[in-house]
Amino acid sequence: MSESTPVPLRGLRAIALFEATKGVIAMLGAAALTAIGPDALQREVENGLARFGVTAQRGSSALLDAITPQNLHIAVAVGLVYAGMRLLEAWGLWRHRAWASWLGCIGAAAYLPFEVYALWQHPDWVTWGVLLLNLMIVLVLARDLHRRRNAT
Numbered sequence: 786m787s788e789s790t791p792v793p794l795r796g797l798r799a800i801a802l803f804e805a806t807k808g809v810i811a812m813l814g815a816a817a818l819t820a821i822g823p824d825a826l827q828r829e830v831e832n833g834l835a836r837f838g839v840t841a842q843r844g845s846s847a848l849l850d851a852i853t854p855q856n857l858h859i860a861v862a863v864g865l866v867y868a869g870m871r872l873l874e875a876w877g878l879w880r881h882r883a884w885a886s887w888l889g890c891i892g893a894a895a896y897l898p899f900e901v902y903a904l905w906q907h908p909d910w911v912t913w914g915v916l917l918l919n920l921m922i923v924l925v926l927a928r929d930l931h932r933r934r935n936a937t
Contacts, residue, residue: 801878808871815864890926
């Protein structure tokens, strides 16, 4: 990136890379669920719960029963749709498209009430970090939208 790249464009590109990373991680998660399959996933979840002392008698059977081929396909589909949305937003932000700024701003702002609630319940540095990161993303995208509006 050259020195002449405007600051707003650098901010949008940073957010685009962040969104692209989330999209790739979601795709990898969907691929992993597809590769492992419901039976192996059920065994791994059961083993993981057993390591924490949770047995089927203590409420884990509902979780294990929910791991079915149909539910796994739904989870994979949701993961792929999420990945597609994140990658589309990343492409749009990288190419400085207004619709991508709207999509990102609305999407990030939608999480803010949940993050404030999480902060209320668990006020630790991770929760603060997530809230501040999302606020920063909303502000950068809102500033981009405001500049676009003033330019017309």
